[in-house]
Amino acid sequence: MLRSLHTAARTNLAPTIKHLLENPPTASSLLTCNGHIKSIRHSKNAGFIDLSDGSNQHSLSVVFKSPLDVLAAHQLKVGQSISVKGSWIESKGSQDYELVFNPLEPDHAISIIGDVGEDYPIQKKLSTFQHLRNFPTFRHRTATLGSMLRFRSVVESKLMDFFNSQDFTKVVPPLITSSDCEGAGEQFKVESLTNSGKGDSEENYFFGKPSYLTVSTQLHLEVLALSLNRAWTLTPCFRAEVSNTNRHLSEFWMLEAEMCYVDDVHQLTAFSEKLVKYITNELRNGAGEDLLNSRFSREDVKIIKARWDSILDKEWPTITYTEAIEIINRVMNKGRLKNRLQWGDSIQTPHEKWLAGVHFNSPVFITDYPASEKPFYMPKSKNYESERPTVACYDLILPEIGELIGGSVREHRYDELLAEMKARGMNHEDMEWYLSTRAHGSVPHGGFGLGFERLLAYLGGMENIKDVIPFPRVPQSCSC
Amino acid sequence: MLRSLHTAARTNLAPTIKHLLENPPTASSLLTCNGHIKSIRHSKNAGFIDLSDGSNQHSLSVVFKSPLDVLAAHQLKVGQSISVKGSWIESKGSQDYELVFNPLEPDHAISIIGDVGEDYPIQKKLSTFQHLRNFPTFRHRTATLGSMLRFRSVVESKLMDFFNSQDFTKVVPPLITSSDCEGAGEQFKVESLTNSGKGDSEENYFFGKPSYLTVSTQLHLEVLALSLNRAWTLTPCFRAEVSNTNRHLSEFWMLEAEMCYVDDVHQLTAFSEKLVKYITNELRNGAGEDLLNSRFSREDVKIIKARWDSILDKEWPTITYTEAIEIINRVMNKGRLKNRLQWGDSIQTPHEKWLAGVHFNSPVFITDYPASEKPFYMPKSKNYESERPTVACYDLILPEIGELIGGSVREHRYDELLAEMKARGMNHEDMEWYLSTRAHGSVPHGGFGLGFERLLAYLGGMENIKDVIPFPRVPQSCSC
Numbered sequence: 001m002l003r004s005l006h007t008a009a010r011t012n013l014a015p016t017i018k019h020l021l022e023n024p025p026t027a028s029s030l031l032t033c034n035g036h037i038k039s040i041r042h043s044k045n046a047g048f049i050d051l052s053d054g055s056n057q058h059s060l061s062v063v064f065k066s067p068l069d070v071l072a073a074h075q076l077k078v079g080q081s082i083s084v085k086g087s088w089i090e091s092k093g094s095q096d097y098e099l100v101f102n103p104l105e106p107d108h109a110i111s112i113i114g115d116v117g118e119d120y121p122i123q124k125k126l127s128t129f130q131h132l133r134n135f136p137t138f139r140h141r142t143a144t145l146g147s148m149l150r151f152r153s154v155v156e157s158k159l160m161d162f163f164n165s166q167d168f169t170k171v172v173p174p175l176i177t178s179s180d181c182e183g184a185g186e187q188f189k190v191e192s193l194t195n196s197g198k199g200d201s202e203e204n205y206f207f208g209k210p211s212y213l214t215v216s217t218q219l220h221l222e223v224l225a226l227s228l229n230r231a232w233t234l235t236p237c238f239r240a241e242v243s244n245t246n247r248h249l250s251e252f253w254m255l256e257a258e259m260c261y262v263d264d265v266h267q268l269t270a271f272s273e274k275l276v277k278y279i280t281n282e283l284r285n286g287a288g289e290d291l292l293n294s295r296f297s298r299e300d301v302k303i304i305k306a307r308w309d310s311i312l313d314k315e316w317p318t319i320t321y322t323e324a325i326e327i328i329n330r331v332m333n334k335g336r337l338k339n340r341l342q343w344g345d346s347i348q349t350p351h352e353k354w355l356a357g358v359h360f361n362s363p364v365f366i367t368d369y370p371a372s373e374k375p376f377y378m379p380k381s382k383n384y385e386s387e388r389p390t391v392a393c394y395d396l397i398l399p400e401i402g403e404l405i406g407g408s409v410r411e412h413r414y415d416e417l418l419a420e421m422k423a424r425g426m427n428h429e430d431m432e433w434y435l436s437t438r439a440h441g442s443v444p445h446g447g448f449g450l451g452f453e454r455l456l457a458y459l460g461g462m463e464n465i466k467d468v469i470p471f472p473r474v475p476q477s478c479s480c
Numbered sequence: 481m482l483r484s485l486h487t488a489a490r491t492n493l494a495p496t497i498k499h500l501l502e503n504p505p506t507a508s509s510l511l512t513c514n515g516h517i518k519s520i521r522h523s524k525n526a527g528f529i530d531l532s533d534g535s536n537q538h539s540l541s542v543v544f545k546s547p548l549d550v551l552a553a554h555q556l557k558v559g560q561s562i563s564v565k566g567s568w569i570e571s572k573g574s575q576d577y578e579l580v581f582n583p584l585e586p587d588h589a590i591s592i593i594g595d596v597g598e599d600y601p602i603q604k605k606l607s608t609f610q611h612l613r614n615f616p617t618f619r620h621r622t623a624t625l626g627s628m629l630r631f632r633s634v635v636e637s638k639l640m641d642f643f644n645s646q647d648f649t650k651v652v653p654p655l656i657t658s659s660d661c662e663g664a665g666e667q668f669k670v671e672s673l674t675n676s677g678k679g680d681s682e683e684n685y686f687f688g689k690p691s692y693l694t695v696s697t698q699l700h701l702e703v704l705a706l707s708l709n710r711a712w713t714l715t716p717c718f719r720a721e722v723s724n725t726n727r728h729l730s731e732f733w734m735l736e737a738e739m740c741y742v743d744d745v746h747q748l749t750a751f752s753e754k755l756v757k758y759i760t761n762e763l764r765n766g767a768g769e770d771l772l773n774s775r776f777s778r779e780d781v782k783i784i785k786a787r788w789d790s791i792l793d794k795e796w797p798t799i800t801y802t803e804a805i806e807i808i809n810r811v812m813n814k815g816r817l818k819n820r821l822q823w824g825d826s827i828q829t830p831h832e833k834w835l836a837g838v839h840f841n842s843p844v845f846i847t848d849y850p851a852s853e854k855p856f857y858m859p860k861s862k863n864y865e866s867e868r869p870t871v872a873c874y875d876l877i878l879p880e881i882g883e884l885i886g887g888s889v890r891e892h893r894y895d896e897l898l899a900e901m902k903a904r905g906m907n908h909e910d911m912e913w914y915l916s917t918r919a920h921g922s923v924p925h926g927g928f929g930l931g932f933e934r935l936l937a938y939l940g941g942m943e944n945i946k947d948v949i950p951f952p953r954v955p956q957s958c959s960c
Contacts (some may be wrong), residue, residue, distance in 0.1 A: 014741040016647040016709050034741045036921050054708040055647050081921045114892070114922030137916050140707035149708060153650040154789040160640050167496040167535050170633040174951040175655070175716050176668075176731050178958050183686045188656075188686070189676045190693065197677075206720055206730070213670065220960070224950055227620035228629060229496050236655050236716070240672035240686055244669070250686070251656050254639070260533065261494040261514045271493065290801065390687035412594070433960040436617050441516050441561045442594030469725035470704055471654040478658050478687035480700070480913040 004128070016055035024088070024097050030107055032122040033060055033099050036141060037080050042067035049076070051084070051099075054146050057290040061091065061098040070103055073448060078123060079141075080114035086110040099277040126296065129467045136480060146295035148164060148468050151460050154290070156234065156350060158282045159255065168230040168257065173220035176211050179431065186214040186240045213238035216449055217256055219377075219434050222410060225258035225445055227438050232257040234452060242475050244302025246464040247401065247454060253474040255455075258447030265392045266318070268407050268446050269365045272396055273316055273457070276363070276404075276455070280311045283459060291460055304461035310362060310399070318365040321390065323349070324355060331359060344370050344387060357399030367394040376420050379411040392446075401458050414438035496535035504568070504577050510587055511568040513540055513579050514620060517560050521699050522547035525686075529556070531564070531579075534626050537774040541571065541578040550583055550590070558603060559596035559621075565589040596960065606776070609947045615952055616960060627774035628948050631940050634770070636714065638762045642755060648710040648737065653697035655716060658689055659911065666720045667692040688888040693718035695870040697736055697927055698855075699914050702890060703736035705925055706917050712737040714932060722955050723775050726944040727881065727934060744862070745872045746798070748887050748926050749845045752876055753796055756843070756884075756935070760791045763939060771940055771948030784941035790842060790879070798845040801827070801870065804835060811839060821866060837879030847874040859891040872926075881938050887928025894918035 014034055026030060030312035034297030042048065048057035062084050066069045076082070085106050086101035089369065121135045122142060129303065132139040146229065163170065163423050176190055190213055192206040202208060214237055225231040237254045239298050248312045257275075262268060283291075288308070295301050319327070325341050332354050333339040341347075347355075356364050366392040378391035394410035411417045416436055421428040453465040466472040494514055505511060515533035522528065526594070527547030531540035542564050550881040556562070557955075566588050581588050601615045602622060612619040612884035632911055643650065656670055662799045670693055674684040682688060697713055705711040718819045737755075739822050742748060764773075775781050797809070805821050812834050813819040821827075827835075829844065836844050848861045848870040858871035873888035891897045908915065934947040946952040951960065 013739060013747055018647050019592040021919050034779075034923070050729065055649075055710065081919045113924070114918075114920070116920040120920040127515040128642045137913055138707075138920065140704060141921070143777050146707055149651055150649050153651075156650055157640055157644060160637055165638060167498050169535075169630050170636055171629055171950055172632075172716075172733060174731060174958075174959060175959065176718070176951055176953050179960060187673045188670050189673050190668050190670060191774055191819045193667045193669050193692070194720065206955060207953070209958065212673070220951060224620060224629065227618075227626055230535065237655070240674065251654060253652060260494060267493060361550060373902075382744045433617055439619075440558045440594070440596045440618065443514070443561045444593070470651055471700060473687070474684060476688040478654075478689065478691050480657065480659060 003259055008248060011300075017051070017053045017058065017060045018055035020060065020088075020464070021056070021058055021095065021097070027088065027090050027097070029088050030085065031099065032085045033062070034083050034085060034113070035060065035081065037076060037078050037082060038143075042071065046070065049082075049084075051082070052143075054141065056150070057147055057294045057359065058095065061093060061095060061226050062086070062101060062218060064101040064103075064110075066103055070101070072102070074110055074112065076112075077116055079120045080112050081114040083109075083111050083113055085210070088383060092339055105129075110463050129462070129464065133466060133472075136257055140470065143294040143296070145467060147291050148456070148460055148462065149470060150467060151288075151291045152456055154287050155279060155283075155456060155459070157219055158279050158287060159234065162259070163232045164343045166230065168232045168259075169224075169228045170280075171221070171224045171228070171231045171233050172235065173214070173217035175217075175238075177214050177220070178207070178209050178211050179219060179434070180212065180215065187215060188238050188240050192360055199247045203235050215239055216254065217451065218258070218447065221256050221258045221444065221447065223434075223437055225447065226441075226443055229261075230257070230259045244474055246466070247457075249453060249465060249469065251472060252469070253452040255450040255452050256444060256447065260443045260445045262446040263444040265407075265409055265446070266365050267447060268409070269318055269367070269394050269396070272365075272394075272405050272407065272448060272450075273363075276396075279455075280308050280459065282311065290457075295461075300461055304459075307399075307461065309408050309459060314362060316363045317360050318394075320368045320372065321366055322368070322388065324366050325358060326349075327355070339372060344372065348372065352395075352397045352402040353400065356397045356402075361399070363399075363404075364392050365395050366397060367392075368392055369395075374408070376424050376426060377410050377417065378408045379413075379416070394448075398454075398458055401454050403451075404458070405448050405450045407446065409444070409446040412438060412442045412444050414442070487500075489746055497531070497533045497540045498535035500540065500568075501536070501538055501575065501577070504823070507568065507577070509568050511579065511854075512563060512565045513542070514563050514593070515540065515561065517556060517558050517562060518600065518623075519558060521554055522551065524548075529562075529564075531562070532623075534621065536630070537623065537627055538575065541573055541575060542566070542581060543578050544581040544583075544590075544595070544707065545594040550581070553583070553589055554592065556592070559591050559594055559600040560743065561594040564590075564592055565590050573845070575879055576894040601713070605843075609942070609944065613768055613946060613952075620950065623774040623776070625724065625947060627771050628936070628940055628942065629950060631771045632936055632948060634767050635759060635763075635939070637712065638759050638767060641757045643737070646710065648712045648739075649704075649708045651701070651704045651708070651711045651713050651714055652715065653700035653704070655693070655694050655697075655718075656687070656691050657700070658687070659699060659709050659914070660695065664772075667695060668718050668720050689709075692958060695719055696734065698927065698929065699929065701736050701738045702925065703914075703917055705740055705927065706921075706923055709741075710737070710739045714899075724954055726946070727931075727937075729933060729945060729952055729954060730950070732945075733932040735932050736927065738925060740923045740925045742926040743889060743924040745847050745874050745887075748928060749798055749847070749874050749876070750931075751886065752874075752885050752928060756876075757792060759935075760788050760939065764788045764792065768939075775914060775941075780941055784939075786822045786939065787879075787938060794842060796843045796845060797840050798847060798848050799817050803851045804831075804846050807835065807839060824852065826853065830876075832877045832882040833880065836877045841879070843879075843884075844877050845874050846877060847872075849873055849875075854888070856904050857890050857897065858888045859893075859896070876930075879933075881934050883931075884934050884938070885928050885930045887922050887923070889925065892918060892922045892924050892930065894922070899953050909925075 035051035038050040049062040091098040396405035515531035518530040529542040558893035571578040
């Protein structure tokens with residue numbers, strides 16, 4: 001027999017502060033708690049440490065006796081990670097329990113696990129989110145940005161519940177692709193480091209041909225929906241746009257869903273409304289508590305709650321593109337003739353924000369855009385008029401944000417799809433794989449894409465989507 | 481008022497076959513069902529269609545009266561998508577209900593939604609998985625591969641439940657990075673299409689410097705765990721290895737977890753065992769039914785169940801690298817002197833498969849590998865011996881698969897980490913962001929990465945991981 005052959009030791013992890021507060025141990029028991037020091041204060045008789053480990057929005061109160069002795073013996077500072085062994089006792093403060101450290105008790109102990117330097121950038125005083133972006137490795141130790149990551153995790157978890165309840169299968173379309181879904185040319189090229197710069201002959205391509213990062217997984221998702229009836233995904237997408245706004249990222253996460261036996265754009269708008277309302281309702285019913293409790297500003301909390309209410313408390317209006325142009329000209333641009341939109345013009349972000357934020361004061365669906373504004377895979381609208389040709393698509397527009405969702409019915413007939421690709425001068429031979437789905441057992445279907453960071457920013461009351469993703473990637477910025 | 485201003489129509493989606501079978505409508509009601517024809521057969525008096533929409537493992541039985549009339553009127557073929565309106569009645573067959581179509585009933589109807597061509601590649605006769613890989617857009621319409629996608633979705637859902645129950649936050653580390661976590665140089669380079677080939681000056685980089693697809697999100701995940709205590713992710717990772725085996729992909733999904741207040745590798749092995757056992761137990765308790773029911777081969781089902789049992793029915797052994805070498809030499813290589821391993825040699829995949837599959841007949845942990853075999857961020861083993869220097873790491877080895885998980889404690893002390901980076905000749909200035917986490921409030925921590933497709937292949941009884949991901953990417957292959 002070997003000396004140390006043994007079965008896996010049942011070593012447990014130290015409990016999180018979340019776990020201790022939700023499942024409190026017996027009062028008066030001796031306990032070790034770990035975390036970062038958020039603040040320290042003391043009076044003559046007692047000292048107080050707010051200890052947080054980031055597992056939830058709450059700090060654990062550590063009360064220490066003989067504060068002057070303790071502070072003389074330990075150079076305690078905000079930002080340090082420490083371990084405190086003390087008595088777990090019922091508290092008269094805002095929490096049910098606190099940890100008491102008494103230097104005279106032989107079993108009690110306090111130790112600094114990780115010290116902080118003088119240049120530790122996260123201090124008790126509030127910094128702007130913009131300033132905190134300079135400290136990518138520390139900014140999530142702040143209450144609000146830590147909470148945004150937990151919020152993101154909660155929303156993702158609720159999405160899983162929702163799609164499970166609707167018989168969807170979660171799938172993983174590829175991120176490396178040889179196709180360009182949107183045809184906009186704003187792609188990143190991918191090549192192995194070894195082959196990079198070797199030139200454009202077939203054997204110099206790792207994948208045998210030029211390959212790109214996906215801008216949308218829709219085409220592959222359609223393939224999978226045609227096998228599974230309903231499919232969804234939440235994956236990174238990549239766009240090499242040189243734009244630096246508070247609602248664009250070069251690498252962002254997109255929720256995409258695709259469903260069969262759909263031939264009416266209103267089936268898709270109804271489903272989209274159901275999805276966003278489900279998530280928001282879960283937040284209002286408790287899942288959003290962590291977020292609300294980590295905001296110091298009452299004004300912020302009020303704004304967030306008002307957003308949730310405005311999503312939940314009524315049915316959302318649906319207008320066509322043509323109606324939207326008419327409303328914008330009649331109300332928003334009243335008396336300003338030079339601003340008038342012509343039928344066929346783009347509805348710009350300021351128009352969208354005005355429609356949702358001012359005119360309707362609600363999320364709003366705009367359907368049936370001009371065919372010339374949209375990609376090749378959309379079929380004609382139900383009320384198609386040849387002088388004003390439109391397609392069966394929709395956008396969901398939110399106040400403050402503008403477009404959150406873009407979706408459409410998909411052309412599911414082989415001949416019509418091929419004709420449209422030819423009319424647009426596309427290389428349809430490279431797209432034979434996509435066309436093939438229309439050649440055998442095709443099904444009317446449709447779907448949409450939702451910019452996940454935009455949803456999180458809106459529901460979480462953040463102005464900039466760079467603050468709802470841990471390491472934002474934008475032009476000229478990829479520091480780690 | 482505008483003509484068609486209206487609130488979102490409450491148009492419902494057609495029910496899935498999963499929904500109909502799980503929530504059967506009232507018997508004798510008139511119902512429309514949609515799906516693909518999996519098989520057709522008929523006798524003199526009745527015809528039978530197996531109709532599947534991919535929403536679950538079951539086909540719906542459609543019974544049609546006057547089969548010769550129906551088959552003459554409709555050119556029904558395997559692979560077509562059809563819509564059938566008929567009577568929903570209680571069945572004497574293996575399912576509780578069936579749909580009856582009677583051409584003499586005026587309300588009944590059958591229509592072909594999407595026809596199939598003569599060259600439709602998916603036929604009733606079984607094809608090999610390898611053959612099916614030639615048809616990326618159709619292979620998931622087969623029972624087994626459709627079921628593998630639903631299986632993947634179920635396992636991901638159970639992972640979410642597990643990590644939620646353990647106070648982990650699900651996070652999204654970046655996929656585009658300027659760092660190389662493993663230092664192996666097997667990276668893909670990323671550049672915007674517009675800038676590609678412009679040459680290597682700063683303004684020609686979209687991100688201001690060379691950037692790559694991540695090979696492991698660990699370094700970024702550590703940053704987030706140090707803010708949140710426990711963090712996990714399930715994201716694509718990319719390796720430009722020129723290897724084409726049944727267990728390698730150029731784009732694969734990795735489950736990574738990182739947890740604080742961990743300083744012993746056995747805390748990590750215990751947690752890993754708990755994770756894999758949780759998922760497997762859920763499968764054995766019902767979540768794996770869909771998978772088992774879609775296998776035609778009883779032998780397959782037996783193998784899958786045996787794997788689940790072997791995972792669940794005992795505690796897994798843990799041995800050190802040094803012990804593993806000793807066992808391999810003493811038992812596997814007995815009498816074969818030229819095969820003997822020296823201390824310091826790599827344990828190869830055949831050794832791993834032998835240890836787990838033959839010697840222990842169980843998943844097995846191997847801990848404390850030689851420092852020279854492992855990356856820079858691992859601290860010395862607890863029982864460090866300077867003549868045989870090892871680090872506090874582990875692999876989880878499975879029968880048939882070899883390595884499933886690789887993990888370690890992480891060096892959390894600034895000076896020690898910096899010294900190791902210098903000793904290895906690394907450019908530590910580029911890694912200042914990572915080092916910074918050790919400069920302020922550092923915490924002992926550790927974690928692991930699990931190859932998600934390998935887990936799915938093992939638990940799902942598939943030989944090749946190309947069959948558990950919808951669009952596998954391997955060298956010289958990125959067809960769509």
